[in-house]
Amino acid sequence: MRENKRKPLKLMNRWIRKNLFATSFDVFLTLICLAFICWALPPFLKWAVFDADFAGTTRDDCTSGGACWVFVKMRFNQFIYGLYPDHLYWRPNLVFVISGLWLAALIFPEWKGKRKLAFTGVLLGPIIVYQILYDGFGYLEIVDTPQWGGLLLTMIIAGVGIACSLPLGIILALGRQSELILVRKFSIVFIELWRGVPLITVLFMASVMLPLFFEEGTHFDKLMRCLIGVTLFASAYMAEVVRGGLQAVPKTQIEAAQALGMGYWQSMSFVVLPQAIRIVIPGIVNTFIGLFKDTSLVVVIGMFDLLGMVKAAFTNREWAGYSVEGYLFAGLLFWVFCYWMSKFSQKIEKKINMDKQSSGGKAWNLS
Amino acid sequence: MHDLKDIPLWRQPRVRGLFVQILLIVLVCWVIGTGVQNTIDNMSKRGLASGFGFLSDPAGFDIIFSMLPWSEDHSNGRAFLVALLNTLLVSFLGIVLATVIGFMVGIARLSSNWLASTLASIWVESIRNVPLLLQLFIWYFGVIQNLGGTRQSMAFYDVVFLNVRGLYFPWPKLPHEMLIFLVSFAFLFFGMRYFTLRHFRSKRVFWITLVLFTCLLWLLSGATLAFDIPAIRGFNFQGGAVLVPELVALLLGLATYTSAFVAEIVRAGFLSVNQGQFEAAASLGLNRAQTLKFVIIPQALRVIIPPLTSQYLNLTKNSSLGSAIAYPEIVLIFAGTVLTQTGMAVEIVAMTMGVYLVISLLIASVMNKYNSWIMGHGGG
């Protein structure tokens, strides 16, 4: 009995000695790190947790000098839904649920219609989401796009941006490989143009210049302008990702398809592209994560995504001065989403590499 | 597979290819043509003439931070230049800072010390997954604006001071002479090191000659070691130079954000070196320091440098976010203030995007040169 009790203690001792105090430099390093933690952590915890105010409804409830989480609590709905009318929250919630189910269906192990589901989701998703939120094909109360905001808007911009940039990116990637010189040059110029400029300038361009390109009087929804800019921007990055996938598919696959009598578009659609996209799913997810973070830039053109709503909330006199709490809350939400998405993409990448190894470079089943 | 005359024209692959390309040209021309036409119409309806004449008009606004002398009467074109210099300044400083921090964090992550590597991991994972704009807001509104006033400044060795009005640091009293000296010294040093080193009898002779020439340069340039140290006079610091708080916040935000990505790149670079390399070097009798210097680091650097330059480019593009915290870089000054005042949307947005495009292409071509150099020196 006593031996069992001693064992964990002994193991812990050994671990500490190996990992923290192995050499004299190590000891020094450990001491510095501990000092840093002791200097930084307690004041932060004191402010954020121990002295903080959680209960209450107004500014007056934040008296203690710690963090005022009451602010976050009261404005929570706005951060998530923007200015969407609260009696109609079931519609954004419906969008969240549908998206969640669609993603879950794609993540779980292999079943027959998986590819078709992914395909239809990417194509029809934007339209369905728009209809649910706007006016339900004319049957529901209209909710104008300036009222869509918060986390909802962030997800719409990122989601629609990726969904629309995928087909465009595929075409550009194919164009970049084309044998026709003009098609190839045009694709390269297009891709390098959007990759070489910051997203902020693209948003400015979309918001300021786009209306000039069309005849006077065409009304351009602000969200639409933003989505066009984001799609063009993302499609260039997507094109590079897909190009990597296309290069990874052995050329012999095209030969086999051609030997069976298939033409260019048939061999691309049925043989090459499915394999290429499978290979670069981690790349696509990473592009999505990047886009998700970048949507916070729309605050610069006057749209209110999660970050925009947080900022707007404390310019309001009632909650002025509590900016840090707001930013930390927004940061936490972003962090949760992005961290788990990147973990997910790493898992897929590992799986793809494992499948490749287990059958000598020929396999790639994703389940 | 000749006798092309027997095949109907519309089935010949070359003809088809030509047809598709002509179609593409027509489409692109039509799109651009309509766009240009509409733009000209719309602009003239607003009473604006197209063209770049607005660049010589007086700007009429102030810029809070400029490396060139600036006043309201200076032209819009000069405003563009000032803003461009500001962009380049924050990018350059940011790149240096991000590289230093990134390498430290990356190496810490590889350390066998559990505390160090865990703290480094926390650094990387927290920073990578939060949008840069949000981090900039936290740095600017959360940190910088909560610093003390002039009298409560944070002091570093009594020569550098940080407070809510900016970062104050010493500046040479004769800055132009100092610059001439530094630039010519750089030429002297690299010129001697790479072109003439082998001509010297010994290393000692080389260093003595170098020092002699440096002293000569010093006297010729007229520089002095006198520095202007900032000191409180009245309500503010006088003397020395100052970086405005917007710049400090932007710099810190950009550097820490990019450092997380640099850390990952550095880590991947070192992990990519085959374990067998360590063993081979050891069996040849190389000690740890020599192994690192001659075997490991050169190989790791080859893997690190391409994605590293890509991050440098990202940092330069991200400097555009300074516009959201009032730092006078190109987007804020040119695509913001000048655009609002003159309304010349197309010209201004085109120039702004053009600047970034040129920088991207420059960095990309340098990268390509580097890659070809590597290929010729046993890489790939």
Added chain:
Amino acid sequence: MESIIEINKVSKWFDDFQVLKTVDLKVQKGEKIVICGPSGSGKSTLIRCINALENYQNGEITVCGHLLKEDPKVVEAVRKNVGMVFQQFNLFPHLSVMENLTLAPVWVKKISKSLAQSEAMEYLKRVKIPEQADKYPSQLSGGQQQRVAIARSLCMKPDIMLFDEPTSALDPEMIKEVLDVMVELADAGMTMICVTHEMGFAKTVADRVIFMEDGKIVEDSPTQIFFDKPKSERTQVFLDQILKH
């Protein structure tokens, strides 16, 4: 009798290197031909010209009455009639065996899916692996994958089957199962052109054996003569090398 394949004074260059030097070859319907020779002799290039995977600069190739040129319509017609089996199998890894077999019949020959599936099953039985229909290529052995590849080409009901070193990438114990399928195919009357080093197979099945070297056909003789009394000395040298192990 008109030949099903007629290769007339065909030459091909890769940039400056001439890989085929005025090659002449006639193949009759139902003939089985084995082409052998050292690597770089142009044998793979020759058969790849037959189904237009490579083009040629001089001469003429006529397949099933179609004169091969760079006309997509001709190429499509020829490829529907000529099947090819590759050294590296080249199965589509993201599709199941059944989907691999039915893809081309459904989309190129435009037959209905159920018809394609039942025909595919027949061919799977012929290559003796009907139970693998729903498996994926990664789950099959090399020999099984190559047999699926043969079945895949057969599903297009070609008149001619081309084999480009079909057993060279297989482990020795799996070569026999693939050769057995090819023998059965030959017995059933298929016109076959095989590039291979398997001389045992040549002796069993081939009507003619062709030896190529440096882009030229050095010897083109009926099997018996080829092995017993080859007309050319270089053929004899080659045979000695190959049959020695």
